[in-house]
Amino acid sequence: MTIRPTSLEKRRAVLAAAEEEFLSGGYDTVSMDRIAARSGVAKQTLYAHFGSKEGLFLQLVTAMTEETGDRVHADPLAVTSAGDLPDALHRLLSRQLDLVLTPRLMQLRRLVIGELGRFPDLARTLAERGPHRAIDILADVLADLDARGLLAVPHPGQAASQLNWLVMGQPVNDAMLLGDASIPSAAERDSHVRAAVRTFLAAYGT
Amino acid sequence: MTIRPTSLEKRRAVLAAAEEEFLSGGYDTVSMDRIAARSGVAKQTLYAHFGSKEGLFLQLVTAMTEETGDRVHADPLAVTSAGDLPDALHRLLSRQLDLVLTPRLMQLRRLVIGELGRFPDLARTLAERGPHRAIDILADVLADLDARGLLAVPHPGQAASQLNWLVMGQPVNDAMLLGDASIPSAAERDSHVRAAVRTFLAAYGT
DNA sequence: TAGAAACTAGACTACTTAGTCTCACGAATC
DNA sequence: GATTCGTGAGACTAAGTAGTCTAGTTTCTA
Numbered sequence: 517m518t519i520r521p522t523s524l525e526k527r528r529a530v531l532a533a534a535e536e537e538f539l540s541g542g543y544d545t546v547s548m549d550r551i552a553a554r555s556g557v558a559k560q561t562l563y564a565h566f567g568s569k570e571g572l573f574l575q576l577v578t579a580m581t582e583e584t585g586d587r588v589h590a591d592p593l594a595v596t597s598a599g600d601l602p603d604a605l606h607r608l609l610s611r612q613l614d615l616v617l618t619p620r621l622m623q624l625r626r627l628v629i630g631e632l633g634r635f636p637d638l639a640r641t642l643a644e645r646g647p648h649r650a651i652d653i654l655a656d657v658l659a660d661l662d663a664r665g666l667l668a669v670p671h672p673g674q675a676a677s678q679l680n681w682l683v684m685g686q687p688v689n690d691a692m693l694l695g696d697a698s699i700p701s702a703a704e705r706d707s708h709v710r711a712a713v714r715t716f717l718a719a720y721g722t
Numbered sequence: 723m724t725i726r727p728t729s730l731e732k733r734r735a736v737l738a739a740a741e742e743e744f745l746s747g748g749y750d751t752v753s754m755d756r757i758a759a760r761s762g763v764a765k766q767t768l769y770a771h772f773g774s775k776e777g778l779f780l781q782l783v784t785a786m787t788e789e790t791g792d793r794v795h796a797d798p799l800a801v802t803s804a805g806d807l808p809d810a811l812h813r814l815l816s817r818q819l820d821l822v823l824t825p826r827l828m829q830l831r832r833l834v835i836g837e838l839g840r841f842p843d844l845a846r847t848l849a850e851r852g853p854h855r856a857i858d859i860l861a862d863v864l865a866d867l868d869a870r871g872l873l874a875v876p877h878p879g880q881a882a883s884q885l886n887w888l889v890m891g892q893p894v895n896d897a898m899l900l901g902d903a904s905i906p907s908a909a910e911r912d913s914h915v916r917a918a919v920r921t922f923l924a925a926y927g928t
Numbered sequence: 929t930a931g932a933a934a935c936t937a938g939a940c941t942a943c944t945t946a947g948t949c950t951c952a953c954g955a956a957t958c
Numbered sequence: 959g960a961t962t963c964g965t966g967a968g969a970c971t972a973a974g975t976a977g978t979c980t981a982g983t984t985t986c987t988a
Binding site for chain 4: 774
Binding site: 547548549559560563568569 | 944945946947948949
């Protein structure tokens with residue numbers, strides 16, 4: 517429907533405005549008129565691009581989910597000796613926590629959870645591209661460490677889930693209910709991850 | 723404003739209808755007309771009792787939160803020997819998980835998270851009466867076990883949080899995003915808790 | 929039994945919203 | 959140079975909603 521270069525700019529402007537609007541309120545509190553006004557675009561252009569409010573919401577949230585999910589991925593763990601293990605795990609988990617624990621992502625998560633009834637597929641996508649993917653990657657890492665004798669992990673999937681929630685559980689769930697102000701500082705996150713990794717290694721170390 | 727016994731019945735009927743309505747949709751999708759119709763009560767009665775939609779929502783969610791929070795409380799842990807410890811912890815955590823992981827409470831949690839922007843106090847109350855309280859109680863139990871030499875827990879608060887999220891993290895967060903169908907069966911919950919307690923004891927046992 | 933308190937039914941106001949339509953304008957294409 | 963496509967501005971429709979008001983009815987109490 518749209519090929520002209522100006523169209524892409526309009527599209528981006530709409531998505532940017534929609535992100536601000538939807539993330540600062542619920543699905544229902546946002547109006548298409550406000551998004552149009554905020555993006556400096558006529559209402560009809562908005563409908564030409566996205567069809568409906570649902571369509572705009574779906575495209576926005578899907579794009580945000582995939583964009584973030586892609587960043588979790590590539591992160592190889594280079595462990596040469598048993599002595600490296602605590603620091604290497606700490607680095608890996610810290611990176612994941614830093615990536616997830618941002619106001620923007622926490623608000624996206626709140627939004628998707630609140631709209632579970634209306635848009636269940638959105639929430640499923642977020643779960644798959646987010647926590648499930650992170651845990652799968654972690655499971656591969658743990659299985660590798662087990663194979664190399666650096667850890668004793670009989671059930672890598674289970675252990676990965678445990679490590680993940682040992683790290684993510686408290687901060688993510690606090691953020692859900694207490695808002696962005698509850699997000700810990702970098703120093704607090706660091707010592708939180710350190711404690712979690714220590715507990716994990718005490719249970720699964722060799 | 724209301725003393726007559728029939729008034730209490732009306733009030734209960736309204737709260738019951740409001741619970742069904744609010745839990746099966748968001749705050750905005752619910753209409754006062756539907757709540758009135760569902761509870762078999764005139765709209766004016768509804769306003770006489772609760773003042774406004776906000777008032778009704780606040781009273782409903784507060785009541786549900788307190789009611790559930792109260793059930794978490796009284797649950798003494800009777801451990802006589804080190805051999806009892808795994809089973810005793812398993813019983814305690816299983817009970818908490820069973821209490822939390824119900825469709826009704828999961829939906830309440832989704833609702834409150836989704837309305838964090840509009841009703842931040844509600845979410846704070848839910849956090850305090852729910853997870854925070856549970857973790858505080860757990861911390862007391864762990865401190866006691868430490869004092870008796872059955873565990874080695876230098877930071878009871880931190881360890882309690884770790885144990886809590888080791889157990890609650892995955893099922894609660896899956897329920898948030900995947901819906902009630904993802905709630906595991908009693909048997910699955912049992913083995914999940916068993917694995918979590920095993921990991922915890924491997925890290926903190928003496 | 930009389931009066932007051934609580935209730936019912938439903939009309940009504942004032943407002944907001946998603947989505948459509950009309951018409952005019954500017955730029956790219958033929 | 960004419961046409962077409964995307965756009966802008968804004969009126970418009972149709973529907974829904976919170977909250978108020980009126981008028982009549984039931985139910986408890988003194």
